[in-house]
Amino acid sequence: MFSKLKAIFRRQSYTRSSINFLDGLGTHGAKARPFDHDAAVRQCSNWVYAAAMLNANAVASVPLRLYMRTRNGSKLFKTKSVTLQQKKHLAGDSTTGIRPSQTVMRKAAQWGDQFEQVVDRHPVLDLLHQVNPHQNGFELTVLRMLYLQITGNCYLHPVMHDSLQRPSELWLMPSQWTRVIPSKDKLVDGYSYGNNPLEQVRFEADEVIHFRLPNLNDMHYGMGRLEAVWSALGLHDSKREMDIARFNNHARPDYLLVVKQGASAEALDRFEKQIDSKLRGPRNSGKFITITGDVTATPLNMPMDQIGDSDRVLEEIAAGFGVPISKLLANNPNRANAEVADSAWLRDTILPYCKMDEEKLNEKLLPLYGIEEEAFLAYDNPVPEDKQYQLNRRTKYVAAGIMTANEARREEGLEALPDGNKLAM
Numbered sequence: 001m002f003s004k005l006k007a008i009f010r011r012q013s014y015t016r017s018s019i020n021f022l023d024g025l026g027t028h029g030a031k032a033r034p035f036d037h038d039a040a041v042r043q044c045s046n047w048v049y050a051a052a053m054l055n056a057n058a059v060a061s062v063p064l065r066l067y068m069r070t071r072n073g074s075k076l077f078k079t080k081s082v083t084l085q086q087k088k089h090l091a092g093d094s095t096t097g098i099r100p101s102q103t104v105m106r107k108a109a110q111w112g113d114q115f116e117q118v119v120d121r122h123p124v125l126d127l128l129h130q131v132n133p134h135q136n137g138f139e140l141t142v143l144r145m146l147y148l149q150i151t152g153n154c155y156l157h158p159v160m161h162d163s164l165q166r167p168s169e170l171w172l173m174p175s176q177w178t179r180v181i182p183s184k185d186k187l188v189d190g191y192s193y194g195n196n197p198l199e200q201v202r203f204e205a206d207e208v209i210h211f212r213l214p215n216l217n218d219m220h221y222g223m224g225r226l227e228a229v230w231s232a233l234g235l236h237d238s239k240r241e242m243d244i245a246r247f248n249n250h251a252r253p254d255y256l257l258v259v260k261q262g263a264s265a266e267a268l269d270r271f272e273k274q275i276d277s278k279l280r281g282p283r284n285s286g287k288f289i290t291i292t293g294d295v296t297a298t299p300l301n302m303p304m305d306q307i308g309d310s311d312r313v314l315e316e317i318a319a320g321f322g323v324p325i326s327k328l329l330a331n332n333p334n335r336a337n338a339e340v341a342d343s344a345w346l347r348d349t350i351l352p353y354c355k356m357d358e359e360k361l362n363e364k365l366l367p368l369y370g371i372e373e374e375a376f377l378a379y380d381n382p383v384p385e386d387k388q389y390q391l392n393r394r395t396k397y398v399a400a401g402i403m404t405a406n407e408a409r410r411e412e413g414l415e416a417l418p419d420g421n422k423l424a425m
Helices: 001-010 011-018 037-042 046-061 086-091 102-111 123-129 137-151 232-246 265-279 310-321 324-328 335-368 387-399 406-410
Strands: 062-071 115-118 154-158 167-173 178-183 186-195 202-205 208-213 255-259 297-299 376-377
Touching: 001 297, 037 137, 046 137, 046 310, 046 324, 046 335, 062 123, 086 102, 086 406, 102 115, 102 335, 102 376, 123 167, 137 167, 137 335, 154 335, 178 208, 208 335, 255 376, 310 324, 324 335, 335 376, 387 406
Parallel strands: none
Antiparallel strands: 062 115, 062 376, 154 167, 154 208, 178 186, 186 202, 255 297
């Protein structure tokens, strides 16, 4: 019976049915992307670049730390204890309601107080600090977040050390040059990479770390934030082309002059040249021309509708990228409103990126070092806590006898007092 159930619920039935029959017709059996990543990368300018860079720089500025389980015996790397407040955050028990990724919470809760932060040089931290001879960790994180937002996908290739058998370098594979090779057995069989379509190189599935945003339309490629506002950008570009055409006099003329008296073609041609020479150009503004006969001037250019204007496009870009408009324009005079918008941006946009990034690094990078069961990577909480609220909470808890003075000091990372372990009565 067990064998029959296993045959019914095997993975192959699902993966085979998930692959389209046209998938795998590209180089090395690669699958065509549902969205043009080359066009998306070219469109990364103006407000799109500003919004994406705000998010990317914010994520890269959040410290990423390595924590290891406490073991008896000598330590290979220097560590320091974790504050009670930080432990609560990592375990998902913080009063702020801000929680890290599921992997971090599971390990922190499982280990209890038996883990510490690595503060010495460690192979993982060294790699994340200097990812390759040409890029440091901050640059790679910014690029990783930019590609995720613009194309919905980011690919990293870890280069393994020959003798140590662990990653010695990390290289980013531009999304517009990378394609997924689907598999009916494993869903993903590998990746095809190359700037030149005629010189594509195949990478096995375990040679690439694939970051992707959720996509309801495809199981292999992610959907970036730029794709979500693509139609608005197209409308905006069309509006700009129309504006440029009007300013360059490539659109329809401003006026139609109707000469009611009979006139020859030669006379009309001389009349047009006279008007053009005397009235065209900004320096001739306000001048007039005198003619004989009955002439009627009919305006042809009507007021333009507000379609694809910069304000509406900016609103859609800001909403699509999860960035407050005030951060893009930097003109909000109300400090309280700006602080509220910043806090919401850090909580609703930056925190999810940090969760996704640390989840993928714990899932794919740490196993390459063989320490996935003894360590985890975690970002600091990017959302600033209400310090006044926390201070009032601790003060009231100590006064009410709910926590000791040393427990409150431990949350602040302060040393214990000799008589600070007694509850107030």
